[in-house]
Amino acid sequence: xxxxxxxxxKIQGLTSRKIKPDLIKVxxxxxxxxxxxxxTKIIVVTGTNGKGTTIELITQMLLENKKEVGTYTSPxxxxxCERIRVNGQKVSEGEIVEEFELINKRRGTHCLTFFEYSTxxxxxxxxxxxxxxxVLEVGIGGKLDTVNIMDADVSIVTNIDLxxxxxxxxxxxxxxxxxxxxxxxxxxxxxxxxxxxxxxxxAEELCCPKYTLNKEFLIKEEENCVEYQNNLTKKSSSxxxxxxxxxxxxxxxxxxxLDILNEDLDLNLEEIAQLSKLHGRCEIFEERYLMDVSxxxxxxxxxxxxxxxxxxxxxxxxxxxxAGEEKDVKGMIDNLKGRVSEWxxxxxxxxxxxxxxxxxxxxxxxxxxxxxxxxxxxxxxxADSQANESSIVLVFGSFYTVSEAYLHLQQQKEIx
Numbered sequence: 001x002x003x004x005x006x007x008x009x010k011i012q013g014l015t016s017r018k019i020k021p022d023l024i025k026v027x028x029x030x031x032x033x034x035x036x037x038x039x040t041k042i043i044v045v046t047g048t049n050g051k052g053t054t055i056e057l058i059t060q061m062l063l064e065n066k067k068e069v070g071t072y073t074s075p076x077x078x079x080x081c082e083r084i085r086v087n088g089q090k091v092s093e094g095e096i097v098e099e100f101e102l103i104n105k106r107r108g109t110h111c112l113t114f115f116e117y118s119t120x121x122x123x124x125x126x127x128x129x130x131x132x133x134x135v136l137e138v139g140i141g142g143k144l145d146t147v148n149i150m151d152a153d154v155s156i157v158t159n160i161d162l163x164x165x166x167x168x169x170x171x172x173x174x175x176x177x178x179x180x181x182x183x184x185x186x187x188x189x190x191x192x193x194x195x196x197x198x199x200x201x202x203a204e205e206l207c208c209p210k211y212t213l214n215k216e217f218l219i220k221e222e223e224n225c226v227e228y229q230n231n232l233t234k235k236s237s238s239x240x241x242x243x244x245x246x247x248x249x250x251x252x253x254x255x256x257x258l259d260i261l262n263e264d265l266d267l268n269l270e271e272i273a274q275l276s277k278l279h280g281r282c283e284i285f286e287e288r289y290l291m292d293v294s295x296x297x298x299x300x301x302x303x304x305x306x307x308x309x310x311x312x313x314x315x316x317x318x319x320x321x322x323a324g325e326e327k328d329v330k331g332m333i334d335n336l337k338g339r340v341s342e343w344x345x346x347x348x349x350x351x352x353x354x355x356x357x358x359x360x361x362x363x364x365x366x367x368x369x370x371x372x373x374x375x376x377x378x379x380x381x382x383a384d385s386q387a388n389e390s391s392i393v394l395v396f397g398s399f400y401t402v403s404e405a406y407l408h409l410q411q412q413k414e415i416x
Contacts, residue, residue, distance in 0.1 A: 004093035034127035046138035047158030056276040057254035070126035143181020161298035239269035297331030322348035322401035343370035344379040348400035376404035
């Protein structure tokens, strides 16, 4: 039997650039691997941004309702096992190896991508746990994503913005059409605000009960107290939240999902908000180092709004940026223009990074001050050295970028 690291080494290069993803093939293999109890409800989450936070909120709410929950997310930040969790706990390397070995036996002559291996391993593991809910994150898009082999009891689209245009289409309508591919006939869909018409039309075609944020349901905020209201279910509930909570849209969507599933809404939202904090999402250390995995203009705009809030709105920012080659780096930079005192640019350790020289060309055109580095660790060290005690060192642009900077910070500052 191969070791866990052997398996990762074997499959990490198996991308959609080399192997064409095939839902029919993967669904056939899944049927050979396992079957799910009829009682298990499936929640599938897609969207441009905010999927991970929404999933974590739903998971923690279901756990507080004493439900057994399998959670599948991607990508991981530090360790592959982060992707597959049961009741909030990562599964073991040994369990994953067993699933990879089983998949390898059942796949026959079919070649599988890394994401197909990962998704099949997660689903096969979950099938053995007698779970009440599966909360599954779409990788890219929806219609052709491997997670779409599962029939969602509730489908969620957090938002639609420009990202992955090479695969999903060049405009919001095309992207919305792909993401709404997860909808199932007569099954409810929960939508963030400002959806393109392609999403709404798909919901109507399939006769899906539709719940849209700020229409069928909403959250009203007053100081640190919020009130949830649903115009269709006629339910309402009031909650307290931590000060300056920034994920109200995601929280509203998560509460609505529990509402339409008839789960108890009498929850400790303050505690759930704390438990749902994810590494690399506006995560700050020592009141100085800010890590965020934002990697498209829309998510960077959200980051900009966070930087413009108290208590850090008047502090200088020194930004470490590294991104994937297909990303709209110009749009990302534009959304932070005038807020960053100096940029520190490097290429993260990933398959196809955005060349640092190309990023520097864009910064030159904007007359932004920048420094090039050999790697993210060096860029982080330079930014940290340049920033004074009252400044913020920001790291963003990719999961890979944040992971490398986080490791550097762990080694240098001995953070947990």
